[in-house]
Every structure is written in structure tokens, then in C-alpha cells.
Amino acid sequence: MIRRISLVLSLFFACLGAQDAAYGHALQPGYASLEQVGDNTWQVYWRKPDVSGRPMPIDLSLPAGCAPQTGPLATAREGAWEAWWTAVCDGPFAGGTVSIPGLEKTRTDVLVRISPMESTTVSLRLTAAEPAAIVPANPSSLDVFTAYVGLGFEHILEGWDHLLFLFALLVLIRDFWRMVGAVTAFTVAHSLTLAAATLGWIALPPAPVEAVIALSIVFLASEIALSGDGRARLSQSAPWLVTFAFGLLHGLGFAGALKEIGLPQSDIPLALLAFNVGVEAGQLAFVVAALAVLTLISRLLLKGPLLAYRPVSLMMAYAIGSLSSFWLIERIMSFGPA
Template sequence: MIRQVFLGIVLLCATFSGHNAAYGHALQPGYASLEQAGANTWQVYWRKPDVSGRPMPIDLTLPAGCAPQTGPLPTAREGAWEASWTAVCDGPLPGGTMSILELEKTQTDVLLRISPLEGTTVSLRLTAAKPSTIVPVNPDSLDVFTAYVGLGFEHILEGWDHLLFVFALLVLIRDFWRLVGAVTAFTVAHSLTLAAATLGWVTLPPAPVEAVIALSIVFLASEIALSRDGRARLSQSAPWLVTFAFGLLHGLGFAGALKEIGLPQSDIPLALFAFNVGVEAGQLAFVVAALAAMAVISRLLLKGPLLAYRPVSLFMAYAIGSLSSFWLIERIISFGTA
């Protein structure tokens, strides 16, 4: 049994290694907004992530015909660094090149939103692989859809509390169709609250929401530890009830991130839909990868399914419970400083 437990440790570490486990989410993406105030005047807002109490060393650069091309030193605000300035451009912004200096040296994305007085608001996504872009002259809805699908996909893959919840479901629920029903209920629930909270229909303080998200993972860990063959618990016999309830809370967490990113006012429904598509694509990719890893280990190294060994599932229950309990305590302590 020691061998099986060791393999369980390897699987769990491989799934959640290489990232800062102390926080449920990785750094939020950068965000830049340019709103046209006059014929040649643009109001620029630039927000970049905080890294250990300092601004990430990236900078927004406007097209060559604009002055100034870069803004003043940013100031700290709510876990990020912000700067605002007025730029005068000697020509139209569409057709010009926007860049994020040093973005290629990071793993961060930047969402760029350009709102002209006349025409369609443009939402573009800059990445380490593509740190600059030409502002489209005739933008279409495909630009918005592509940008927000990518942001949703990356957000779920960097949201380790959400992924740990899904991973706990994989460990807890062995019946395939019940697992499908549980994941579907989770998807429906967080889609509802993601839309409701982003549109301002539901408002809750983010700190308690994040704490309860951690608590939901603690609950699943306890269910794994207490489960026994032949005696299915509620989370196993009717998992969709549990995942739907907790999915409502996880959707509020997604909405908090989406509010930080911002939405194009002219394409809010499309951006919401695209972000949710990206979240679901990332979640599906994670589920496939985790199941594939379990299948490979079971096929090559064991005589049966990995999770059929009680010591393995018990170890995973305590590992998941320990990490989520740490998040829970950390987030409760942060109530006074939020």
C-alpha cells in the first residue's frame, strides 16, 4: 500500500505544483482603457499587477503619434498599481500600434479596451507571445469573443481553489454519469451567478465569498475521508445538489475577477458568454488531464484503478483538506484588512 500512497502523492503534487499554493488565484491580468475625450484627446487608464508589494515591471506604450506615450509612476490601490493621464494623438488611434513593454518576460496577460467617440469599442488581449498589436480599423465582435475566451480559459487554470474543488469531485465520485451530472450542475450554477454578479444584480463582499469557496473544498475533503464502500454519502448519491449550491458561490468568485478585468460596454452579453466559454474549456481541459494521469498510473503501475486503494483516496482527502483549510484560515484572517 505504501507504493500506492506514494503514487497518489506524485499525482497530487504534479497536478498542483509549480504555483503559489498560498493563494487561490494567480496574479490578475493587467488592464488598459483608452476613452476618446475629444478629436485628438484620449483619457488613458493603466492598471498593472502587484508583485510582492511592487508594480510589475511592464508599461503601456501608446502609438508613436501620441504624447505622452507612457504615463506617470503608478500608485498602489486595492492590490494593483494604477496610473491615469491624458494623451494627445496627431492621428486616429485605429491603425496604430499599442505595446506592453517587457510583457514578453512575464506570464501575465493585458486586456486593452479602446472606446472611440464614434464607432465600436475594441477589446484586445496582449500576451507574452504577442506583447503588441495594431488597433483594428474596422473591429468586429470576433475580437471581443476571442479576447474573453482566452481570459476565461487562463483564469480557471490559474484559479487553484476552483480546480482543487473539481479535483476533489473526481476523487469523491467514482460513477461516471454522476460525475457528469455533478460537473454540469456546477457549471450551470456558477454561470448564473457569474452573470448576475457581473451585471450588478447580486452584490456580496469578496472576502467572505472567497472564504466560503475554501470551505466548500474542506467539505468535499471531509466527504472523501468519511466515505465507505457500500455506504454512499449525500455528496455521492446526489452530488448535483452539493455542486449546484457551491457552484453559486464559485460563480461569485469568477465574477470578482471579471469585474477586475472589465467589460466592453457595447458587448457585455458577448463578453460574458465568451468568458464563461473560456472558463468551461479550461475546466474541461483540467478534468481530461487529471483523468488521463490517473488512467496512465493505473494502467502502467497498478493492478487496478488508483482511487480504488483506500490509502490513496484517504491521503488525497487529508492533502486537499489541509490546503483548503489553510486557505480558509488565511481568508478569514484577511477580513479585517480587506
């Protein structure tokens, strides 16, 4: 039975790695910025994700009174596809419909930020289920909060490396209160660097940050593999210290995603808080789901906790280590010239 469970879990991690490699930037959100620069003139910036070296088959469509409604062909730039154009619109955007044709066939979402000259900036989050929206005349702070909570929640659930880090913690730390302390330290740390990097107080190149995030998972995998030698590992005796240190790096990764999305200038603190709330909600949902699955397997198939079986935890260590090592090598190889 243990061998069968180990085989199933190995296949799961293999599929996870294949899915991550297949989608790449496809799960990153699209982004559009529409800024009014004259009475009827708008400067439009449109960025859509890259899918296997090609632009995702989605487009930005402006309200009916704008010409042109869609812009030129996007050009490749830093892992995405971008286009700029100037549109002339009859009247204000308020009451018009902004849509993303093709979004309903994808697994991503698009944030649209509309900045009129004499009114509040509007942030719209368009999804596969709702690829179009009417621009509100008087957007509320609740609209901004809701949009960025959703973006944060989806970002963490689509961030396989961050989720694998959390899962490795679940495998390594068996004591409930130690786990609570470790996750709390991780949360505090990445919240600090998320805010600092987003506000421009610190800046690091994204590629090395992503590589070190993968390295943090390799470290946890090695701790799991070596935890059966009878000696207390650093990550078990002082888990909060390890998770706080790595949480600082993961926060820089979250900040990179948030910078790509953009923040409404009139509501930066609120949007930053909302994105972080979304990330935390996503983390909590994942931890609860993972614990539920492990508990279910333990009760239905085994006589004790699944992770108490050394062969299972050792198999997980090698699976987590192999996948994170693959990510580490892949990200190091993607380093461009300085």
C-alpha cells in the same frame, strides 16, 4: 508502490500550495482603458498586477503619435497598481500600435479596451507571446468573442482553488454519469451568478466569497475522508445538489475577475458569453487531463483504478483538506476593516 504514489501526490499538492502562495496576484490579468474625451484627447487608466507587494515590471505604451506614451508611476490600490493620465494623440488610434513592454517576461496577459467617440469599442488581448497589437479600424464581434474566450480559459487554468474543487469531485464521485450530472449542475450554477454579478444584479464583498470557495473544498475533502465508513455521503447520493450550491459561490468568484477585467459596453452579452465559454473549455481541459493522468498511473503501476485504493483516496483527502484549509485561513486573515 501505493506508498510511493501517495508520497509523489503529497509532494505535488505541497508544490501547488507553494506556487499559489508565491504568485498570488501575479497571475491576474492587467487591464488598460483608453477613452476618447475630445478630438485628440484620451483619458487613460492602467492597472497592473501586484507581485509580492511590488508592481509587476510591465508598462503600457500608447501609439507613437501620443504624448505622453507612458504614464506616471502606478500607486497601490486593492491588490493591484493603478495609474491615470491624459494623453494627446495626433489622429485616431486605428492603425497605431499599443504594446506592453516587459509582458514577454511574465506569465500573465493584459486586456486593452479602446473607446473612440465615434466608432466601435475595441478590445485587445495582449499576451507574453504577443505583447503588442495594431488597433483595428473596424473591430468585429469575432474579435471580442475570441479575446474573452481566451481570458476565460486562462482564468480557470490559473484558478487553483476552482481546479482543486473539480479534482476533489473526481476523487469523490466514481460513477461516470453522477460525475456528469455534478459538473453540469456546477456549470449551470456558476453561469447564473457570473451573469447576475457581472451585470450588477447582485453584489457581495469579494473577500468572504473567496473564503467560502476555499471552505467548499474543505467540505469535499471531508466527504472524501468519511466516504469509507459504509454510509452514503450527501455529496455522493445527491452530488448535483452540492455542486449547484457551491457553483453559485464559485460563479461570484469568476464575476470578481471579470469585473476587474472589464466588459466592452457595446458587446456586454457577447463578452459575457465568451468568457463563460472559455471557463467551461478550461474546466473540460482540466478534467480530461486529470482523468488521463489517473488512468495512466493505474495502467502502468497498478492492477486496478488508482482511486479504488483506500490509502490513496484517504491521502488525497488529507492533502486537499490541508491545502484548502490553508487558503481558508489565509483568506480570512486578509479580511480588512468593514
